[in-house]
Amino acid sequence: QVQLVQSGAEVKKPGASVKVSCKASGYTFTGHYMHWVRQAPGQGLEWMGWINPNSGDTSYAQKFQGRVIMTGDTSINTGDMELSRLTSDDTAVYYCARGYSDLLYSQHWGQGTLVTVSS
Amino acid sequence: DIVMTQSPDSLAVSLGERATINCKSSQSVLYSSNNKNCLGWYQQKPGQPPKLLIYWASTRESGVPDRFSGSGSGTDFTLTISSLQAEDVAVYYCQQYYNTPSFGGGTKVEIK
Numbered sequence: 001q002v003q004l005v006q007s008g009a010e011v012k013k014p015g016a017s018v019k020v021s022c023k024a025s026g027y028t029f030t031g032h033y034m035h036w037v038r039q040a041p042g043q044g045l046e047w048m049g050w051i052n053p054n055s056g057d058t059s060y061a062q063k064f065q066g067r068v069i070m071t072g073d074t075s076i077n078t079g080d081m082e083l084s085r086l087t088s089d090d091t092a093v094y095y096c097a098r099g100y101s102d103l104l105y106s107q108h109w110g111q112g113t114l115v116t117v118s119s
Numbered sequence: 120d121i122v123m124t125q126s127p128d129s130l131a132v133s134l135g136e137r138a139t140i141n142c143k144s145s146q147s148v149l150y151s152s153n154n155k156n157c158l159g160w161y162q163q164k165p166g167q168p169p170k171l172l173i174y175w176a177s178t179r180e181s182g183v184p185d186r187f188s189g190s191g192s193g194t195d196f197t198l199t200i201s202s203l204q205a206e207d208v209a210v211y212y213c214q215q216y217y218n219t220p221s222f223g224g225g226t227k228v229e230i231k
Contacts, residue, residue, distance in 0.1 A: 035220070037169075045161075045169065045212055045222040061219060062120070095168055104216035105159040107180070109168035 002026040004096050004110035011116045017084040020113045022096030029077040030054040033099040035106050036070060036081045038092040046092075050104065051079060086117045121145050121215050125223035131231040138200040140226045142213035147193045150217060157217035160189055160198045163225075164209045172211075173198065205230065 007021040022034065036048040049060035053072035060068055064083070072079045079096055094113045097106035122145040132138040148157045156176035161169040171180045173189035176196055186201045200207055208230060213223040 044225045045163075045214075047214075047220040047222060059219070097168075100174075103174075104157070104220050105171065105174050105214060106161075106169070107171050107174075109170070112168055 002098060002108045004098060004108060006094075006096060006110040006113045009114040009116070011118065012086050014087055014117055014119055016086050016117075017082060018086060018090075018115050019080055019082040020094050020096070020115070022079045022081075022110050024077045024079065024098065027098070029072070030074055032101055032107075033104070034070075034072065034079040035097045035099055035104070036068075037095045037097055037106065039095070039112075040089075040092040043092075048081070048094075050099065052102070053079065083115075086115075088117050091115065091117045120219055121148065121217060121221055123213055123215055123221050123223035125211075125213060125226050127226060128224070129227040129229065131229045132200075132203045133231045134205065135202050136231075138203050138207070138228055140198040140211050140213075140228075142191075142196045142198070142223050144194045144196075144215050144217075148215045148217035149193055156192055156196070157215055158189070158191070158196050159214045159216060160187075161212045161214065162207075162209045163212065169212065200228070203228070203230070 003025045005023045033050045035050045051058045051070040069082045096110040098108040100107045124143045126141045158176040160173040163169040177189045188199050210225045
């Protein structure tokens with residue numbers, strides 16, 4: 001069965017960077033895009049971007065351009081999302097999600113990683 | 120970017136009754152190559168990640184009960200829960216994936 005297991009919660013100071021990992025299993029890692037979506041406390045879902053693990057191609061929401069980097073390591077079936085220049089507005093649960101092939105909906109989701117930005 | 124607007128923000132429905140959630144996109148999400156609408160619906164329960172219910176506007180994901188149905192085309196879409204069950208209490212989101220994905224603001228469904 002498809003599983004996406006994310007790294008643990010993080011506490012960061014403003015201005016720092018955070019990297020969240022997502023270990024995939026139960027499917028061919030290179031066969032499906034990986035998406036990243038975040039959810040601030042009590043708020044809705046916000047799509048951040050996707051990576052094609054097969055090619056390394058990425059697409060980021062304009063809001064995060066220049067501040068986010070998504071990567072994939074096919075040797076360990078893991079995707080990473082690094083967000084830099086953190087502010088308190090980046091406090092959120094970050095989800096990885098697997099698409100279906102190159103379609104841009106999210107069929108399977110990780111459990112989420114809480115990132116707290118606080119001085 | 121395509122803006123997704125859901126209504127209502129919340130609704131309370133009696134057990135066994137119908138719940139209807141609306142979603143409107145700022146431009147058509149009909150994909151001409153396959154004549155399908157790039158619209159999905161997700162359910163999110165407290166403390167859990169979202170769960171895909173519907174894609175292509177009306178195709179139920181495997182394992183999703185048939186009381187959930189999606190309809191609509193172009194810019195106007197609806198998620199219907201035909202007979203609300205206690206386990207359906209959740210927040211529901213629509214998402215367009217025609218181009219850069221975007222979500223609606225969510226609709227909270229509660230028991231009346």
